[in-house]
């Protein structure tokens with residue numbers, strides 16, 4: 001058993017932190033928010049140039065290797081609140097291309113994705129009544145040599161920035177899921193941005209008789225569920241990493257503040273009520289971090305990891321919630337003003353808690369795996 | 373002991389509810405993050421109408437322009453204002469400055485300050501907190517130095533809510549720097565337009581804007597002092613108890629909860645109403661119990677005719693704040709997905725006559741709207757997206773048929 005990162009990974013962390021502290025301070029996050037711009041094109045390009053988009057993808061496609069490097073970066077990204085389509089584009093869609101794409105699809109799409117030249121987004125959720133992982137109601141019906149796609153996808157992240165969607169649809173096989181590559185400028189695609197918190201861009205995407213060729217299907221018609229589940233597991237664990245990084249940052253912030261804010265003639269950190277909140281958060285951050293690392297290392301080694309991932313996300317959600325409560329509780333009045341940074345962290349906490357399955361879903365999954 | 377509203381109080385409550393429902397168009401209601409000038413001035417106009425009906429100060433003594441009823445009637449009014457999401461105006465005057473003047477003010481102050489409050493014509497803000505004095509309020513540093521027949525004020529106040537429309541600031545300042553800290557503080561009412569008062573806006577995350585308020589050699593006449601010099605701490609603690617017992621915030625949050633419960637009834641996940649999910653049921657039920665206890669505690673706290681410093685009501689206030697965070701802020705925070713361009717929250721149809729729910733055990737279950745008979749209906753205007761449920765541990769999937777309303 002080895003809990004340590006390699007020396008190279010420690011260096012990666014150091015350089016990522018330095019880069020983000022100088023180039024993505026909260027002032028930059030605020031500026032983007034004020035302009036209503038979802039992410040900085042300049043930062044995105046520089047992040048891509050440093051190779052961050054391909055860290056968990058194989059070298060043959062321009063990537064560099066290991067999910068543990070990805071975890072290091074995820075923590076730093078979460079800590080810095082870096083806004084970018086990295087999670088949906090590089091992690092989720094990158095993994096889907098790798099798992100389900102044929103050699104020519106991979107060769108065509110992965111290199112520009114890794115270089116940050118093209119942005120992809122997964123169009124999965126639907127405003128319908130059912131879990132899209134069970135039965136998407138968006139359809140792809142045979143039409144000549146290809147398919148016609150019809151339906152509505154909801155909560156599509158970074159949809160307005162995406163060049164290509166991977167759209168989860170139902171084709172002939174009513175039980176299966178088909179993954180179709182749809183260029184965002186195809187006739188019949190309509191993107192409607194949806195108001196969200198934390199400057200997080202989401203949209204409703206309508207597909208109205210959108211024609212795609214046979215070669216746009218990833219991994220064969222009706223064969224998309226398994227790669228989809230696996231890619232979402234990768235995305236979940238990367239998101240857990242971001243949550244852990246953000247939780248750690250909040251912890252450091254409130255501990256610092258507790259040492260400097262004086263009331264009743266003492267630093268508030270001298271009061272047991274504050275001490276316990278800090279200590280509880282420290283324990284929660286560490287637990288979520290270790291569960292996340294375990295799940296990531298299992299994923300990397302191709303071991304069964306569904307339960308580990310569910311446990312990591314459930315723990316990260318609880319920790320995240322706790323960090324919001326402790327952050328606003330300890331900073332008190334000032335944290336409810338726009339000029340204070342705490343709201344930037346707590347809004348992103350909330351989004352992450354809802355993303356990739358809120359706690360109850362993971363808890364349910366864990367209970368199921370316990371044979372209950 | 374008899375923990376329920378009287379028949380007259382129930383009737384009053386329904387009357388106020390019907391009035392506010394009729395008077396408040398949907399676009400004038402304020403929910404989290406949707407404060408606006410228009411809503412504020414709508415609230416001011418409505419306050420004058422409430423005053424005209426004798427309701428605005430229904431719980432004040434008749435001699436001060438009130439209705440001569442009790443704290444319960446005043447609470448019912450507060451509750452209904454919150455529940456109908458009317459922008460709150462005049463709160464500081466009605467609930468803290470007014471009662472403090474009644475209790476500690478001179479006859480001259482009573483006749484000067486109280487009638488405009490009762491008519492809904494003035495706004496007050498509260499200047500207690502300072503940069504270095506939050507929880508430890510008694511360590512406040514703002515100076516009020518006696519100089520002839522006036523006081524000279526220097527210092528600054530933090531988080532001055534309602535400052536932008538305030539005519540007066542109701543504040544605490546140190547009049548004896550040498551006395552033990554609780555014994556050198558006095559209570560004042562100062563005009564916001566006095567020379568030397570300036571403000572730095574401090575917007576809150578809920579869309580309202582407070583300020584840091586600076587006092588630079590501000591001269592206030594001796595008549596600005598309320599009550600005894602150096603007894604201000606004790607006077608103020610009395611009025612904080614009024615603040616804490618208010619039902620308006622409770623009702624605002626309660627409304628969010630009730631709407632959320634309706635949403636859970638009307639929305640489906642994997643073919644089943646969310647309200648059938650055991651996790652959702654449990655969480656909603658526990659919140660309901662919390663509201664029951666909280667509502668009663670708030671009423672009990674205020675019924676006590678003479679609120680005492682150091683009573684348990686601070687705890688009640690924290691409870692209310694926590695519920696605000698849990699129910700209003702948190703679920704709305706979770707991916708509020710209303711399409712851009714839809715500025716209005718869901719507002720239910722006016723309740724049909726007789727559809728008000730009986731309050732059980734005196735618990736303030738506010739008079740409701742939008743239920744037709746026993747079958748709850750889900751009225752969501754076209755264009756409204758999916759209210760957030762993720763806080764309750766579920767991914768969101770609106771009910772069948774909603775797909776179209778989500779579209780552009």
Ligand SMILES: Cc1cc2nc3c(=O)[nH]c(=O)nc-3n(C[C@H](O)[C@H](O)[C@H](O)COP(=O)(O)OP(=O)(O)OC[C@H]3O[C@@H](n4cnc5c(N)ncnc54)[C@H](O)[C@@H]3O)c2cc1C
Pocket residue numbers: 261263264268271272273274329330331332333334336497498499500501502505506507508530531532533534576
């Ligand atoms: C929305 C809003 C509106 C407000 N409006 C007004 C207004 O109109 N006028 C006004 O005067 N003020 C207003 N306030 C200020 C409010 O009264 C203060 O925020 C409050 O008194 C707490 O002070 P603080 O924020 O400085 O926190 P601090 O006192 O600095 O507290 C920081 C942390 O330390 C903890 N702590 C402090 N002392 C102790 C102790 N002895 N033991 C254990 N823990 C302790 C606190 O619980 C908190 O977690 C408003 C605040 C908010 C959020």
